[in-house]
Amino acid sequence: MAADKLSTARQRAEEALKSIGVSYSVEEGANFVEFIVDVARLKDAALALKNAGFGTVVSVTATDYPKKNTIKVVYHVTSMIDDEVKGAIIGVGVYLPRIDKPSMPSLTGVWLSAEFMEREVFEFFGVEFEGHPDLKPLLLIPPLAEKRPLRKDFVVREENIYEGVPFSNVG
Amino acid sequence: MAAEEGKVYVGNVDVAARRARDILLGKLKLEDAVDWATSFSLWPVHLTTSCCSTEFAATFGPRFDGEQFGSLPWVSPRQTNLIVIEGTVTRKMACAVRITWEQMPSPKFAIAMGACALDGGLFYNSYNVVRPWEVIPIDIYIPGCPPRPESVARAIVELQRKIRRKHLAGEWVRTGWRPDREPVKPKEDVCSWWRG
């Protein structure tokens, strides 16, 4: 049943993206599917998906790939009210260059539910969202957010459990 | 009848009356009286730092009945004399812990609850976790992840014993200092990140 919903959702999303002429590539996961688009067309693609019924962001997932030198930001979206696709998760995302402050358009104007999650991605990865109403760290204190903790070059030591961690030592 | 034996529901009235008489007649020093009174009115402040709060809440629920030790969680730090660090203290929370601690009137005491408050516990290498003993002075540590409500009750009883054996409250009344330890000052300003 869940697989049917996913194929319906995928079909619907592909139609929506094709209708506005956005070129995309598909990346499949075990039980979800992601559409990778160009940064310039991300907002159009998001609007098209929202009009196709995917009204709620469940996660703004960013992943750091130092080997490929990119940061991937995916908006995983679902529908909470549309029975045909309820429960299926699709994603729309972009690859960003792995620089100090990569920038991409904010989708808070499209999906309000992404507001706090974009702030999270900002503090953990340093991705700057243009047009976000209130872009500041959400969970971390500002000095810690400067260090971009979820990037792979921020290493957390696995030390001997009998060894104390100095108070001032962050990471 | 219970009343004839001097027992009402709260304990032995005869013993309490004798003790009150001793205090009034000067047989008991004022310091000892302060110790005795403080140890049975340890009111923890409502500051939950982390997830041990569920077991802390259960301690003061009906099954474990923490109020039988004269201890009642209270809302305002100005009217409390005990702080129970319930689990992990993060960098952001350390500031709140220190501010709450400084708001409380002396003599005041602290219990650190849970493995995280001892040495980080499961989060020993987390980048956002500080040890509470670097922020405020701790009197009693409770191990466990999370500690059972019985251990929290035990910690309160141990703290009562400690206060009366070491005259912590009485000495404070006499000298203005806790006899057993120097006041802990954080090595760095835990609130330095705030608004600046």
Added chain:
Amino acid sequence: MSGDIRFYGAFKDELGLKTIPSRRIAKDTYEIFIGPQHPGSGHMRIIIKVDGDVIVEAEPDIGYVHRTMEKLGEIRGWIKPIPLFERMAIHDACNITLPYVRAVEKLMGVEAPERAKYLRVLLCEINRIAAHLYGFAIFGIFLGHSTMYMWAMGDREVWIELAQELTGARLTHSYPVPGGVRRDIHDEYPDMVRRAIRYMRKRLEDYRKLFLDNPVIKSRLEGVGVISKKQVVELGIVGPNARGSGVAYDVRLADPYEVYDQLDFEIPVFEEGDALARTYVRVEEIKQSMNILEQVVDWLEKHKGEPIIHESVSSKYGPVHKKVLQEQRRAKLLPLHATMKVPAGRAIGRGETARGEVIYYVESDGGLNPYRVRIVTPSARNAIAFKYALPGHKVMDLPAIYGSLDYFPPESDR
């Protein structure tokens, strides 16, 4: 400010949302910091701006319990994150770890045996009831209703005791593991569950008299903190808070996992969207969870002795472990679990906790550790509700709204 138009967060834009006017009212407002030390013991701060005693702007300042779960999940292998993630919602431990376990199972291509699935549902529903009762207790504190705190905390011990009988731990069970569960129930267990259900049904009747039908409580909750259906969808609010606003969204129905598609239960939905409706949803959910429990223990009684762990694990057992599995019905973890490798791939695990939908995005590069674990917990998604539901209400309504959202900061901050 005379002549200036004041908006108390009440005007609506084309989406039908309350938009917060942060510039319009600047002069005669006060900023109040509520928390993180406050009567409700929440580990969060809400910064509100008030005009008189009407809230015009609210800013949830969360992160006081951010314990870096996502980062630590990347360095601790595949098994050790289970007790780690459990600490997010410590009183809802099975519900919160099960989606992670299921995501790992999906990547490994194993599926738990049916009895293990029923046992997982058993503990999940016990946890759900206990978590709702905990929510009621804290809600009682928020409203200054100490009796509700005492009653709910006391009755929660019944369910805690059941969970302890099953797993050995009051709160941190670490019960589901990839491939199955760690323990089976003993013979008297189904009767214990039935006794608890009988007791709880009686108590819910008392709760109704004391709390839900109490005119004081009703007047504090009715029509307070209304979140419309459109807002729920737009803000991504989940769980009982969504179902209190007429959105019938429950992962157990939308994307059934374990054996929820074989069980007979309903999803209570209320249309009002106020604090009282959210409270009613929780009461109804306790009733539905008890219905599920009855069906589960019936099934478990009929299918004794079936395997509780996948044979890819049990086939590697030595004689001692096999004996423990057969005689004590305990599936022990093997040393090879510590150095377990999971095939490369990506999966999303989702489940319905007491507070709503939890999502784990798990990415594996075939190594000893997960490459990336992204966690979105229900409270993290509900946090945004404070910003959009509070404006327009009086300061006195804040505890009622806060309590009715059943927000648990350690879960939200991860």
